[in-house]
Amino acid sequence: MKPIWIVDDDESIRWVLEKALARESLATMSFSNARDAMEALKKSTPQVLVSDIRMPGDSGLALLQTVKAAHPGLPVIIMTAFSDLDSAVAAFQGGAFEYLAKPFDLDKAVELIRRALEESLREASVEQASTDTPEILGQAPAMQDVFRAIGRLSQSNVTVLITGESGSGKELVARALHKHSPRSSQPFIALNTAAIPKDLLESELFGHERGAFTGAQATRRGRFEQAEGGTLFLDEIGDMPFDLQTRLLRVLSDGHFYRVGGHQPLKANVRVIAATHQNLEQRVREGLFREDLYHRLNVIRLRLPSLRERREDIPILTRYFLAQSAKQLGVEAKRMSEQAMQFLMSLDLPGNVRQLENLCNWITVMAPGQTVEVKDLPQELIGGQESPAPVSAPAVTMAVPSFEHSAEFIHKPNGHAHEDNGADGTAPITPSAAPSSLSTADKNWIMLLETEAAQMLAAGRPEVMDALGRQFESALIKTALRYTHGRKNDAAVRLGIGRNTITRKIHELGIDGVKDE
Template sequence: MAKLVLVVDDEKSVCEALKDVLEESGYSVVTATSGREALEKVNLIRPHAVLLDIRMPEMDGIKVLQALREKHPGVPVILMTAYSDTQTTINAMRYGAFEYIVKPINLDELLSTLEKATTVTEPLVTVGKGEIAPRPGTLIGCSPAMQEVYKTIGRIADSDVTVLIQGESGTGKELVAEAIHYNSPRQGKPFVKIDCTAIPENLLESELFGHEKGAFTGAHTRKLGKFELADGGTVFLDEIGDISPALQAKLLRFLQEKAFERVGGTETRRVDVRIIAATNKDLEERVKSGLFREDLYYRLNVVEIKLPPLRERKEDIMLLVDYFVSLSNRKFGKQVTGLTRSVADILLQYNWPGNVRELRNVCERAVLMARGNVITPESLPEYLLRAVRGRTEAWHPAEDRGVLPLKEMVAEMERSAILRALEEYRGNKTAVARALGMSRTTLYAKMKELGIADPENKDHSELRKVFGGH
């Protein structure tokens, strides 16, 4: 079936000329000679794309574009004008135009743009329109590794044990610390973060313990340290592996006695704080190398939480994408509702050296750069595309397989996680439910929803089809 294009221009001759050209190229074309007529026809025919002139009397193309974005956000709009200027171009993209073409129109450019526009108008499941108010410590993921993290948080939240969180940069160590604090009896008290690498070494002691007036040059007044400010709450020491040996000794004393003196002071002070530390360094190796005190390491490492890198929990990627796109829609006032299958392939193939932080940045950029309400490969940063092209020939943007709704991707990830768990635990649904952090009732409901056969009643053919075997 030919894809339908609405051509809008106040000059009837332009409409007819474009109609002839596009119909010869296989499109079905309807025309309109005013903005109001265009809006009426969009309501009736729901075109795959709109080709819209900017300079029109009564209602110009920018106003028509704004109305279309409000009422029909899924319809790509290609603006065309003979009068290109900086502000018009900015406004066109700001208000969600798929593309902006300058007259006289290059036919190859027009047909290429229309092809791209009409391949991203498949039906989508709406996401990102709900009110999202992320709480501190919001963690996203259903992978077995993340389920273990959640379980550990649940076990230790009510206690005051010192926690050491280890993981690569960008894996979400601060979020884990927040989750511990806000699920603990200290949740109504301060949560104070200190990035040990962001403060010069000679000032870090003062930042932690405070100082008295005149303690050093520039100390014109008394200053309370983070430990005093956090009394009753939690202190999160990020990148603890980089502090100096002298400060390591003072921190050890504080952990043992919960007591300290301000820099330049003699009065011993006591506070009630919980310490959560994090590092992207291998502290055991630093202990062996003499760079980190062994006694401090064991004081910090009462409970250890190891966060997996994103490349080791790829079943969580689409859940995170769904969440970050929704956050970005709210942040930027956008209405992105889906992404193409090739984009999903790229995101799943990439190794994410910057982990979850990098994925969030990529999602924010993609939402800002999206043409209309769909993320296409062109919305992604070039470095990411180059990295994936270098690893596989499986991705061909010119052969995009259409739009994959975000919720459908999430369902695929959930289905994969359940199938893997069923395989690992040989169909024992009690063990599977425990590993995935859900009840047996929820597991049965999910299996039914996702069309997963019960291995206790079937011959495991579904598992073999996905994972191989005989």
């Protein structure tokens, strides 16, 4: 993690903040004037920048303007005396994350810096995901049609609607459209509208003002602001709540929006790319999706073929995923025998490319030899069934896809998942052994969650992510709180999340038995 920069001509302020942040194990770098900080910005960047307003030479507002021009996502906290509150307003207008009035309470200052740090790390993870995403792979005629469409749209800012089955790679296509567009140097921001609870989605899209609702302790930029000048990808747009569809339509119509709790209209210079696996025309007929929004989104439509329609691409995709999985684990990549590859090409793989990727992760960990034969594949596949391949990987060494990016698979906390087919051709998930460190009640809950997930998936219920995601988060937090005897901050450390995050989630999920610290 990068250091936190402190810019103030008052040596005592720099010293106090340095010592307080050091106690929190946070690295710092200090500057006595804005000019030195501007020079340092040419060579490196901080994780968070804390600057006074009034200093000899260039002011903190001038530094803020320089930072935002080069690094718009970098949180800047402006320190100001009470007599400078007009300047604080100017700081907000310039894009400051928050202001800190002098003299300040040191604990509150550290808490504010931690909030800015969480925001910075979250945005950095989004940028890293963007740079790590590979180009689309495929040689099949159906994929060549997609490539040609991307090429024709390369110099356009037109809205695009991507359709296709779950797991077929719609986000990869959206990233390719952005990468080859005039906006490629600006942010690509992705949001799965089905993975965000309905009551939080508006704030996630449009941001919120400080005090807009309980827990809104600071102004927060939404995805539209984060994507300014670039591309906003709205995945699973068919699941967007009806009232939010109205707000989205207004942004697409006139290019303006309001933060939650805000009164100042903001201009959105954003290209919107939407995606769905659902039949939007049918949802319009059923009154679940606005017809005017549908026509706004459906300017150019790209249909992604399923893996069944491009079986000739399975070998190249398999080799790529095996190589990537081996790289993550630091082992030699497994090779598929000719018979095993032919067998994979004969499968329907209803989870499409995502299911194939998970299967390759399973093979890397579980297949006994370097050359993989048909007998080494998961028994569910060998038996001629069409269930998604299990993903059994040590939780310490292999990251398991999150709920947001893998709606087809339900993962247990130990990083294992298992699915099997039912007699009706659906893919119910068979509960397997839970980690031995969990209580009997927790083990039973995991099995019940898997069973409920299987039933909801089989019924095609769209709220599975929202309903089970909240249950899963609640169970994790409750387990951590039991482990720490109700100590909230200790539980946050154990879970690897921030103190503000666990406080917000405890409130949202209605969790009791938390000790005040």
